[in-house]
Amino acid sequence: MNVTVMDRKPEAINQSFLGFIDCDVHPFYKSPAEFDAFLPQRWREHRATIGGRTRQGLSKSSNYPRMSPGNGQRMDAWPPDGTHPGSDLPFMQQQLLDLFNVAYGLLAPLVGGAGGERNVEFGAAMATAVNEWQLARWCDPDPRLKASVQVNIEHEKAAIAEIEKRAGDRRFAQVNIPPRGLEPLGRRRYWPILEACAANGFPVSLHLGGNGGHPSTGGGWPSFYHEEHPSYVQSMQTLVTSLVCEGVFEHIPNLKIVLVEGGFAWLPALSWRLDKAWKRLHAEVPFLRQKPSEYVRQHVWVTTQPIEEPERPRDMLSTLEWIGIDRVMFSTDYPHWDQDDPRFAFKVPLPEEWRRKIYHENARALYGLD
Amino acid sequence: MTRHIVAKVDEIAPGTCKIVTVKGREIGVFHVNNEYFALINRCPHQGAQLCRGALLSKLESPGPGEYSLTRQGEMLRCPWHCWEFDIRTGQSWCDPDSVQARTYAVEVEPGEKLAKGPFEAETVPVSVEQNYVVITV
Amino acid sequence: MERAGHIVLNRLPIARQGVCKIVNPAAIRPIDCDVHLAVPSTRALLPYLEDYWREHIIRRGIEGDNLELSAYPPNAPLNCRPDWRPKSGLPGSQFDQLRDHVLEPFQPRFVICNVLHGSQIMFSEDLSAALCRVINNWIAAEWLDRDPRLRASIVVPAHSPDLAVAEIERRADDRRFVQVLMLAMTEMPLGRRQHWPIYKAAERLDLPVGIHAGSSFRHPPSALGWSSYYIEDYVSQAPGFSGVLNSLVTEGVFNKFPRLKVVLIESGVTWLPAHFWRINKTWRGVRSETPWVDRVPSEIIRDHVRLTVQPFDDPPDQSQVRTILEEIGSDEMLLFSTDYPHWHFEGTEAIPPGLPESALRKILVDNALATYPRLN
Numbered sequence: 001m002n003v004t005v006m007d008r009k010p011e012a013i014n015q016s017f018l019g020f021i022d023c024d025v026h027p028f029y030k031s032p033a034e035f036d037a038f039l040p041q042r043w044r045e046h047r048a049t050i051g052g053r054t055r056q057g058l059s060k061s062s063n064y065p066r067m068s069p070g071n072g073q074r075m076d077a078w079p080p081d082g083t084h085p086g087s088d089l090p091f092m093q094q095q096l097l098d099l100f101n102v103a104y105g106l107l108a109p110l111v112g113g114a115g116g117e118r119n120v121e122f123g124a125a126m127a128t129a130v131n132e133w134q135l136a137r138w139c140d141p142d143p144r145l146k147a148s149v150q151v152n153i154e155h156e157k158a159a160i161a162e163i164e165k166r167a168g169d170r171r172f173a174q175v176n177i178p179p180r181g182l183e184p185l186g187r188r189r190y191w192p193i194l195e196a197c198a199a200n201g202f203p204v205s206l207h208l209g210g211n212g213g214h215p216s217t218g219g220g221w222p223s224f225y226h227e228e229h230p231s232y233v234q235s236m237q238t239l240v241t242s243l244v245c246e247g248v249f250e251h252i253p254n255l256k257i258v259l260v261e262g263g264f265a266w267l268p269a270l271s272w273r274l275d276k277a278w279k280r281l282h283a284e285v286p287f288l289r290q291k292p293s294e295y296v297r298q299h300v301w302v303t304t305q306p307i308e309e310p311e312r313p314r315d316m317l318s319t320l321e322w323i324g325i326d327r328v329m330f331s332t333d334y335p336h337w338d339q340d341d342p343r344f345a346f347k348v349p350l351p352e353e354w355r356r357k358i359y360h361e362n363a364r365a366l367y368g369l370d
Numbered sequence: 371m372t373r374h375i376v377a378k379v380d381e382i383a384p385g386t387c388k389i390v391t392v393k394g395r396e397i398g399v400f401h402v403n404n405e406y407f408a409l410i411n412r413c414p415h416q417g418a419q420l421c422r423g424a425l426l427s428k429l430e431s432p433g434p435g436e437y438s439l440t441r442q443g444e445m446l447r448c449p450w451h452c453w454e455f456d457i458r459t460g461q462s463w464c465d466p467d468s469v470q471a472r473t474y475a476v477e478v479e480p481g482e483k484l485a486k487g488p489f490e491a492e493t494v495p496v497s498v499e500q501n502y503v504v505i506t507v
Numbered sequence: 508m509e510r511a512g513h514i515v516l517n518r519l520p521i522a523r524q525g526v527c528k529i530v531n532p533a534a535i536r537p538i539d540c541d542v543h544l545a546v547p548s549t550r551a552l553l554p555y556l557e558d559y560w561r562e563h564i565i566r567r568g569i570e571g572d573n574l575e576l577s578a579y580p581p582n583a584p585l586n587c588r589p590d591w592r593p594k595s596g597l598p599g600s601q602f603d604q605l606r607d608h609v610l611e612p613f614q615p616r617f618v619i620c621n622v623l624h625g626s627q628i629m630f631s632e633d634l635s636a637a638l639c640r641v642i643n644n645w646i647a648a649e650w651l652d653r654d655p656r657l658r659a660s661i662v663v664p665a666h667s668p669d670l671a672v673a674e675i676e677r678r679a680d681d682r683r684f685v686q687v688l689m690l691a692m693t694e695m696p697l698g699r700r701q702h703w704p705i706y707k708a709a710e711r712l713d714l715p716v717g718i719h720a721g722s723s724f725r726h727p728p729s730a731l732g733w734s735s736y737y738i739e740d741y742v743s744q745a746p747g748f749s750g751v752l753n754s755l756v757t758e759g760v761f762n763k764f765p766r767l768k769v770v771l772i773e774s775g776v777t778w779l780p781a782h783f784w785r786i787n788k789t790w791r792g793v794r795s796e797t798p799w800v801d802r803v804p805s806e807i808i809r810d811h812v813r814l815t816v817q818p819f820d821d822p823p824d825q826s827q828v829r830t831i832l833e834e835i836g837s838d839e840m841l842l843f844s845t846d847y848p849h850w851h852f853e854g855t856e857a858i859p860p861g862l863p864e865s866a867l868r869k870i871l872v873d874n875a876l877a878t879y880p881r882l883n
Contacts, residue, residue, distance in 0.1 A: 067452050067793055076423075179730075216750075219695070219754070220695040220725070229789045230786050238742075266782070269780075
């Protein structure tokens, strides 16, 4: 069955989304030189000469080019001065923050390349620079915007130092780690960093992306963006599997995980599969004292974008219920091409209580926002 | 239905669009290949300003290695999720209304709305009268 | 044009939970679309090898190596139900085990045997082909010849399409071989054009391509890298199938081979609706990158893809099973299987609870007959 299209006459829009908390907003730079203000001389020179080095063949382009200019931006999100979508605060306010009276916007800066940088010292320096840049360019001018702490997890000492440096600074809402790294994030070598996140009160935001140099699928490298785009779901599925099965949540009971930009409709079936497998294989992972699905319910939050579009619109309701209404948080992904509009993303009317939680309360509670 | 002058004939350059507001609704008027087309400036998917999208061509292929480009500039691509619409008819390229018989016993629950296919952008009649581009709304 | 409406199964009686009616001889005798025979040892294959390869293997000591797939450690609890585990030797390696555990209790009309073995994934291509050839010889001589109900998938070198085609052609005339067996995750996504000679041959010969859960581990199980535990690898097999379907669809395999049928074996099943919703959504925006995908991917998949029912990653609630089946949206997609000797159910409760009785006959028999022309 088909996605519900909107009627010719726009139906009365339920306004209760207004003032929502947007759990995924992408700021950009007008020029990469903006980071120089926050980099020591040595790294300014490095950035200008060698530059970022990631685990792929093309220097600056994505392995899988997107479908619209600017590496996959909304075509109407280019600011009047022609700079990159997301790089202009007044325009972002006009198109998103003021338009919908957004209470808070959680920043996911996919810039600077700190997380995936092979030169881990440079990566750590860029992480600090991007964190400072978020404050200077975004959070201080518009306190509705909350930064996410960038780190390079292959430099454990620097990552922990950066997390501790930002602890208590309420302009930072969470720590951001790209899922596709060298090893699955549940692996023990990353535990000290995850411990630091939890100890300092930061949820960990796992925004899709990263490039650890492994093929996008377990069966090899796709040919097309058409495959790459949904392959991020597979990464989220294996990420949840790693965190649960490695016992991360046993080891760090107050760790909170947010899966950003992975969609969410896949989560129930994964939980069922995990439980079934655990029933047979629990002896391999004896440190798990609960069913996997219980760890998921206790520790994992999801953001809505890109919202799945069930063929029968009402199946969205059961899907949300199976995940748990208190675990779902609305996000736009502004200004990317596949962003969701808060007015029209849900193709089925939601109960008022669900709307309150998904648009407002769940994020407020998770991030400690008033 | 009333007729509204939206532009002089040479005002809208070929391959571009002028967005006007008539009776409270935004309408994009396109000049494409010496013809004029008008669409309600609203994507049926998530309400984006459809007419701010790109005018592209129809890209088709029966299989990898064979590529054809037709209908130059006559496909309007939504600026958001890139849905493609035929500017003449408003018809979405990704017409999900394919005929596929379901083999389970089929029943519609009371109160449920069936999604009406195909996905269409709403077109508006356009004509050229003397030197003016006129829409009927 | 209005589409057919929503699928509602609520009015239909549900198959009796916990009791498999097919044990009753009066009930429907199924077709079991996934049973695993185990090669007892590489030595057992030697009589069926050409002289050259027999000597090659012996001089290198390969006959002492069982060449098991790491995807399926034989002693892991999942991989053999306790009451099916023999006192010695590999489960599924002797005919009397199959007889006692599958043929007698389930009374199948046919059993499709899938042999998972390292031969498929050897780096040396000709060695891989030789070993696949000998396994197929062994299957025919020691199993298919033994019982008229047995059928088999052709084991082929996963990384050498040309040699795989040669093996398919070699078995073409033996109609007891009903399918081509591939692994879900190998060196390249299965839709890639390098694999197309296999699909061409399979389509021409009316052989579905059976894609079995698992990996040759030329790559880590996911983009995240190498996980620690077997349970992770096992769970990751389901996301692996998402990658398979996205590749087959976007590369245009079903455009090029419109009569090709693909069977996902041991996939878990319940991940499929969310997969549909996501790939359909992506397609609407990304269509122009792969313009041969000219209709919504879920429809392409419903036309061309089938899934065996075991394992069935079922939700805690039966009403949820009904919802998932409605969301899958076709009663022609599911194929009965026991996945013997893997441990997914107790007794003979091989039908996932919650399947409607009206669909039983299709799932037990008709869908398999429609999928595997050679069974007719």
